[in-house]
Amino acid sequence: FFSQIDVHLELEERLAKFMRTEEAIIYSYGFATIASAIPAYSKRGDIVFVDEAACFAIQKGLQASRSNIKLFKHNDMADLERLLKEQETEDQKNPRKARVTRRFIVVEGLYMNTGDVCPLPELIKLKYKYKVRIFLEESLSFGVLGEHGRGITEHFGINIDDIDLISANMENSLASIGGFCCGRSFIIDHQRLSGQGYCFSASLPPLLAAAAIEALNIMEDNPDIFQTLRAKCERIHKALQGISGLKVVGESFSPALHLQLEESCGSRENDVKLLKRVVDYCMNSGIALTQARYLDKEEKCLPPPSIRVVITVEQTEQELDKAASLLKEAAQSVLN
Amino acid sequence: QKNGISNGTLNKKTFIEHFEQAPMYVAVLTFLGFGVGTIFGYLRDFMRAWGLEKRNIATEREQQKDFVPLYQDFENFYTRNLYMRIRDNWNRPICSVPGPQFDLMERVTDDYNWTFRFTGRTIKNVINMGSYNYLGFAETDVNALKTVTIELQKYGTGICSTRQEMGTLDKHVELEKLVANFLGVEDAMVFGMGFATNSMNIPALVGKGCLILSDELNHTSLILGARLSRATIRIFKHNNIQSLEKLLRDAIIYGQPRTHRAWRKIIILVEGIYSMEGSIVRLPEIVSLKKKYKAYLYLDEAHSIGAVGATGRGVVEYFGMSPDDVDVLMGTFTKSFGAAGGYIAGKKDLVDFLRTHSHSAVYATSMCPPVAEQIIRAMKCLMGLDGTTQGLQRVRQLGKNTRYFRRRLHEMGFIIYGNDDSPVVPLLLYMPGKIGAFARRMLEKNIGVVVVGFPATPITESRARFCVSAAHTREMLDTVLNALDELGDFLHLKYSRYSKSAHPELYEETRLELED
Numbered sequence: 001f002f003s004q005i006d007v008h009l010e011l012e013e014r015l016a017k018f019m020r021t022e023e024a025i026i027y028s029y030g031f032a033t034i035a036s037a038i039p040a041y042s043k044r045g046d047i048v049f050v051d052e053a054a055c056f057a058i059q060k061g062l063q064a065s066r067s068n069i070k071l072f073k074h075n076d077m078a079d080l081e082r083l084l085k086e087q088e089t090e091d092q093k094n095p096r097k098a099r100v101t102r103r104f105i106v107v108e109g110l111y112m113n114t115g116d117v118c119p120l121p122e123l124i125k126l127k128y129k130y131k132v133r134i135f136l137e138e139s140l141s142f143g144v145l146g147e148h149g150r151g152i153t154e155h156f157g158i159n160i161d162d163i164d165l166i167s168a169n170m171e172n173s174l175a176s177i178g179g180f181c182c183g184r185s186f187i188i189d190h191q192r193l194s195g196q197g198y199c200f201s202a203s204l205p206p207l208l209a210a211a212a213i214e215a216l217n218i219m220e221d222n223p224d225i226f227q228t229l230r231a232k233c234e235r236i237h238k239a240l241q242g243i244s245g246l247k248v249v250g251e252s253f254s255p256a257l258h259l260q261l262e263e264s265c266g267s268r269e270n271d272v273k274l275l276k277r278v279v280d281y282c283m284n285s286g287i288a289l290t291q292a293r294y295l296d297k298e299e300k301c302l303p304p305p306s307i308r309v310v311i312t313v314e315q316t317e318q319e320l321d322k323a324a325s326l327l328k329e330a331a332q333s334v335l336n
Numbered sequence: 337q338k339n340g341i342s343n344g345t346l347n348k349k350t351f352i353e354h355f356e357q358a359p360m361y362v363a364v365l366t367f368l369g370f371g372v373g374t375i376f377g378y379l380r381d382f383m384r385a386w387g388l389e390k391r392n393i394a395t396e397r398e399q400q401k402d403f404v405p406l407y408q409d410f411e412n413f414y415t416r417n418l419y420m421r422i423r424d425n426w427n428r429p430i431c432s433v434p435g436p437q438f439d440l441m442e443r444v445t446d447d448y449n450w451t452f453r454f455t456g457r458t459i460k461n462v463i464n465m466g467s468y469n470y471l472g473f474a475e476t477d478v479n480a481l482k483t484v485t486i487e488l489q490k491y492g493t494g495i496c497s498t499r500q501e502m503g504t505l506d507k508h509v510e511l512e513k514l515v516a517n518f519l520g521v522e523d524a525m526v527f528g529m530g531f532a533t534n535s536m537n538i539p540a541l542v543g544k545g546c547l548i549l550s551d552e553l554n555h556t557s558l559i560l561g562a563r564l565s566r567a568t569i570r571i572f573k574h575n576n577i578q579s580l581e582k583l584l585r586d587a588i589i590y591g592q593p594r595t596h597r598a599w600r601k602i603i604i605l606v607e608g609i610y611s612m613e614g615s616i617v618r619l620p621e622i623v624s625l626k627k628k629y630k631a632y633l634y635l636d637e638a639h640s641i642g643a644v645g646a647t648g649r650g651v652v653e654y655f656g657m658s659p660d661d662v663d664v665l666m667g668t669f670t671k672s673f674g675a676a677g678g679y680i681a682g683k684k685d686l687v688d689f690l691r692t693h694s695h696s697a698v699y700a701t702s703m704c705p706p707v708a709e710q711i712i713r714a715m716k717c718l719m720g721l722d723g724t725t726q727g728l729q730r731v732r733q734l735g736k737n738t739r740y741f742r743r744r745l746h747e748m749g750f751i752i753y754g755n756d757d758s759p760v761v762p763l764l765l766y767m768p769g770k771i772g773a774f775a776r777r778m779l780e781k782n783i784g785v786v787v788v789g790f791p792a793t794p795i796t797e798s799r800a801r802f803c804v805s806a807a808h809t810r811e812m813l814d815t816v817l818n819a820l821d822e823l824g825d826f827l828h829l830k831y832s833r834y835s836k837s838a839h840p841e842l843y844e845e846t847r848l849e850l851e852d
Contacts, residue, residue, distance in 0.1 A: 006431040006441060028676065029529035031536075031700040041406060056699045060535075063564055102404045131403045161397065171701045175494030177528060184397070190407065192427070193415060200556040201531035202670040207706060211493040290501040293698050298539075308501075 007209040014216050015180050019150055020160055023189065024182035027197050028204040030169035031057045033179030034137055036197030037167050038106065039065035040190060046102040049083060049132070051075070052301045053113045058106055058137060059300055064196075071300070074114065077122045080105075084130045103132040109141030109152035113292075113303045115250025115257050117141070120156045133164040143173025144255055149219050149226050173219075176212040178204045229255060229313045232320060236311055239324035245335035246278075246327075249306065258292060258306035259327075261335075268296075271305045274334065279307060281330040287323050352756045353575075353615055358831045362766050366796045369768045370418075377417030414790075422772035423449040425787055431458055433476045434467040436807040440784065459782070463812050465802045466786035470643040470759055471730045472807030473674030473714045484709045491705035499691070503702040511708045514715055515679050519649060520659045523688070524681035527696045528703045530638060530668030531557040533678030536695040538634070539565040541664070542603055547587055549580065549631075550605040553613060558605050558636060568593070574613070577621045580604070584629045602631040608640030608651040608667075612793060612801070614754020614762050616644070619651055623661045634664040642672025643759050648718050648731040654757070673714040677703045734759060734806035737813060741804050744817050749830035753799070761802040763820075763829075770827055771798050777826075781819045 008026055015024040027033040038061035042048055046067040050058065053074045062069050070087075072080040091098035105127070107118045120136075127134055138151045146154025151168070153160050160166075165188075167181045181188060191198055219225075230253045237252040240259070250257035264271050272291065279289045292308045309327075311320070424445060432439040440459040443452045467474065475481075487507070497503035508526060515524040527533045538561030542548060546567040550558060552574040562569050570587070572579040584602070591598050604626060606617045617635070626633050637650045645653035650667070652659050659665060664686065668678045680690060691697055718727035738759045745752050751764040765771055768789065775787045789798040804813075824830045 004427055004429040006429055009429055029532050029700065031696070032529060032532050035535075056695065060564065060695070064560060099404065100408070102406065128399075133400075133403065133406070171494065171496060175492070175496060177494070177701060177704050186397075187406070193419075196556055196560060197531060201529065202668075202676055205676050205707060207488070208493055208704065288502065290497075293498065293500045295693065295695065295698050298695070 004203060005206050005209070007206045007213070008203060011209045011213050011216075012180075014213060016182055018216060018220065019166065019182045021166070021182040021184065023185045024180050025188050025191055025195070025198065026204060026209070027179045027181070027195075028201060029177065029197065030139070030171040030179040031060075032197035032201070033169065033181060034058055034167045035061040035064065036195045037165065037181050037191060038062060038104075038135065039196065040194045041165075041187075042067045042102065042104055045100075046104070047087065049080060049103075049105045051107050051111070051118070053111050053303065054106065054108060055112050055137070055139075056295070056299065058108075062106070074111075075116065075118060077119060077126070081126060084126065084132070088130065103130075104135055105132050106135045106137065109136060109138040110145065110251075110254055110256075112140055112256065113258075115254045117145070117152060117155070117251060117254075120152055120158055124158060124162050127162070134162075135165045135167065136163050137167050139169035139172055139179075140254070140256060142168040143219060144226070144229065145253070147226065148223050149173070170212050174212045174215040176208045176215065178208060178212070225313050229311070232311055232313065232315065232317070235317065236309070236320050236324060239321060240309070240327065243328050243331045245331050246307075255311045257309045258303075259309060260304050260306040264304070268305060275305055275307055277334045278327075278330045281334060282326055285326050285330075287326050289327075351616075351618070353754060355613075355615075355753055356751050356832060356834070358751060358764065358766060359833065362831060363796055366766050366768070370795065373418050373421075373768060377413060380417060381413070418768065420449050422775075424452070425772060425775035428784070433474055434464060434469060435474050435476075436464055436469070436472065436805055436809075436812060437461045438464050438467075438784070440779075459779075462779070462782050462784045463808075463816060464784050464805075465816060466784055467805070468639070468671040468803055469674070469805045469807065470639075470672045470734055470803070471648070471674075471714075471718070472805055473672070473710075473717075475674070475807075480713070481710075483713050484706050487709040488706040493704050493706065495702050495704055497701065498699060499697040499702045505702075505705060505708075507705050507708045507712075508702060511703075511712055512679075514712055516681060518715055518719055519652075519665060519681050521665065521681045522684040523686075524679050525687050525690055525694075525697075526677055526679045526703055526708070527694075528677055528701055530670050530676070530678040532696055532700060533666060533668070533680065534558050534636065535561040535564060536700065537666075537680055537690060538562055538605075540690060540693045540695060541565075541634075542567045542601055545592065545599065546601040546603065547599045548603055548605060549583055549587075551575070551607065551610075551617075553610050554605060554607060555611070555636065555638070558607070562605065574610070575615055575618055577618060577625065580622070581625055584625065584631060588629060602629070603634055604631055605634045606636070608635060608637035609644070609755075609758050609760060611639050611760055612762065612788065612799075614752075614758045614760040616640070616651060616654070616755040616758055619655045619657060623657065627661075632663045633661075634666065635662045637665065637667040638678075639671055639760060640758075641667040642718065642731075643734060644757060646731075647728060648672070669711050673711050675707045675710040675714070677707060677711070730806040734804065737804045737806065737808055740810075741802070741813055741817070745820070746832070746834075748817075748821055748824060749832045749834075750820070750824060751832050759804040761804065762799040763802065764831070765798050765800055765829065766796060766831075768798065770829065771800075773827060774800055774823065774829075777823055778819065783816055783819055 012024045012026055034057045042065045044066040048062060048067050049070050049072060051074055052071050070083050072083055110117055123134060141151045143149045145152050165181060165183045170176045170178045233255050234252050240248050245262055246259045247262050248257055249260055261271055275291055279291060282289050289307055292306050294302060429441045430438045431441050440462050442455045442457045442459055444455055445452050495503045511526055512524045534557035542565045544566050548562045548567050548569045550562055550571055552571055570583050572583050587599060587602055609616055641650045642648045644651055663682060665681045669675045716722045720727055742756055753762045765774055771787045771789050775785060778785045785800050787800045
């Protein structure tokens with residue numbers, strides 16, 4: 001109702017053009033994007049195959065959709081294939097029901113909980129073999145992976161039409177608030193009437209939409225910032241190796257890494273306290289770090305406690321080196 | 337400082353709500369209209385399936401033709417055939433601030449609403465009766481937004497972190513203190529999105545083994561939050577205290593369904609003003625029920641904060657009650673404050689619990705600083721802390737506008753739902769054909785209205801919903817009322833069977849005299 005402003009339309013067009021898809025739709029909150037997109041397509045009785053390390057927003061979207069959820073081990077394609085084969089044998093017992101149950105795979109481009117990428121080419125092969133649709137969640141990989149920052153499809157060189165729906169957060173790379181979904185018009189148009197976070201909620205303030213457009217302009221005008229970012233990520237990844245007591249979890253080109261304890265001290269609480277002392281030491285010496293926070297009781301598969309290290313492209317190399325050496329010092333003094 | 341409540345009169349307000357039923361022939365004609373639409377829908381589907389008519393909607397990819405179809409044909413029947421015909425009345429894009437008047441982008445369709453194209457012209461100064469701009473804070477006055485621009489330059493737009501990790505700024509702390517002060521409670525917590533406030537905090541407050549009693553016409557966000565919490569949900573009739581009491585008694589006597597143990601918590605979910613009906617919750621009765629049966633009350637004041645009450649503090653003030661009576665006060669900043677986001681307020685223990693256990697605090701980004709500053713400025717204006725009486729004037733103006741608008745519509749003979757004091761005015765249209773006609777003709781007269789039909793409302797009760805704002809002047813309201821009068825006669829919308837007062841006849845007589 002009169003809440004679509006021309007700025008929103010422009011942002012949707014720009015995003016669709018940038019990602020080279022037909023259409024894009026904007027949500028006013030990042031969490032609500034994937035949590036409303038999944039229930040719009042997957043209803044009671046449909047089957048969704050999800051990675052174990054999926055983020056909380058995906059879990060809530062799946063809970064709201066009331067579908068059958070099957071978890072497969074993190075990045076383990078053999079496990080996923082086993083589940084798909086089981087589903088196929090079930091289908092042959094009841095072909096009428098199989099013809100109407102929809103099947104989806106939900107994966108993230110760059111996982112927030114573990115920092116690694118999903119093996120997209122194998123997923124595409126599985127998609128056509130078992131006739132499953134893929135929903136890709138690109139919150140961390142949008143604006144990071146790929147030559148021009150288009151995300152994991154560009155990183156692996158896959159045709160974007162092979163993915164049914166790409167959903168991403170504008171809160172990470174674009175430094176605005178909100179989220180968007182992009183894909184073919186056939187799929188995206190359905191969300192305009194049935195996406196709960198779209199129909200029943202206020203739209204994005206024009207200030208933030210304009211900020212996102214500006215960020216897109218910067219991304220399109222300077223395509224070499226992605227290269228710089230990746231170089232910095234590799235640098236800090238290398239610099240953080242070999243800290244006694246902490247191991248680095250995450251790919252070398254991921255800007256959000258986790259530092260986990262090599263050997264846990266028994267209970268999760270003690271681990272958390274120990275990591276807190278490391279973080280406090282760093283805070284007092286001028287480096288802002290944070291522990292990755294989870295709701296202990298609500299997560300399906302709780303990741304181990306860790307410190308999250310995030311890099312921006314604006315930090316200079318000296319700052320990165322200083323940060324790495326401070327972390328080494330902190331780990332030395334606290335853990336030994 | 338207010339005087340104490342005088343002896344014996346707890347609730348001096350007379351509670352007038354109307355839900356008039358239309359004559360029988362209207363219901364019959366409505367069903368007939370839908371029946372004709374459905375028959376033609378089947379006919380068109382048949383012609384499309386046999387290739388006699390073009391298929392205009394997007395279709396599946398060639399490579400994926402043998403996948404299980406994504407949408408069932410029947411689910412989209414309503415969308416394809418009935419909604420498509422009048423689709424041009426929704427999602428109209430505007431190109432200015434949604435104040436009391438706005439500029440609309442002109443859009444035409446060449447193929448009966450399947451696609452739209454913008455002609456590039458804008459329709460200027462359309463009177464806005466559709467935006468939730470109750471106190472008129474959606475403005476672009478440079479003086480008013482000075483502080484917001486300063487904050488924008490200081491903090492930028494993005495936070496890029498959650499509340500518990502790195503996302504709590506001093507602005508958030510300031511805003512939360514201000515909200516708690518405004519409502520008269522101990523503490524408050526703010527979130528980035530109104531819809532998400534409900535859907536992420538209700539699961540944190542209740543869980544399995546708890547009972548949720550929710551009103552029939554609650555908003556989708558409340559229903560989603562209740563479903564995600566995995567508690568048992570029972571629904572009572574809209575604003576019906578007897579129905580609620582019966583449910584409470586059954587819950588306490590029989591306990592949980594199979595084990596018959598006592599429920600861990602019983603929580604009542606209600607809204608301050610219901611946006612589709614315009615009715616106000618019966619707060620004093622519900623509070624007395626809650627005290628008698630020891631349940632908790634969750635009040636969603638999305639539409640009522642800033643809009644009702646003598647100084648704009650919501651339904652709690654409207655009924656003269658103390659905010660301690662309500663356990664969880666929730667509201668959004670989207671409607672009366674011209675910003676975005678939501679809050680939950682109440683006792684300090686409650687808010688501290690939410691700071692650690694709310695899903696939004698751990699996984700969702702916090703509110704962005706310029707938006708927080710806009711809310712701070714609007715709230716300070718409302719409370720009078722900026723030194724002017726502008727806030728109070730806005731609230732009074734809204735009250736005057738509401739009462740005038742409703743009175744005139746009653747006199748003209750339309751059927752209006754809702755309480756006499758609520759700024760949301762639904763005008764009943766009933767028949768599907770009139771929905772499209774009404775919206776299009778009002779646009780020709782340069783007035784933008786919102787029409788709603790099935791599935792947001794029951795199938796026989798489609799309506800046009802007006803939102804009165806403090807920024808509307810008497811002339812604007814008169815323009816709208818005159819247009820409604822003309823249109824009401826042209827489309828036969830004046831279904832009300834109440835006898836009209838003597839005043840309109842005098843009014844018409846004077847008009848005739850002037851024409852002479």
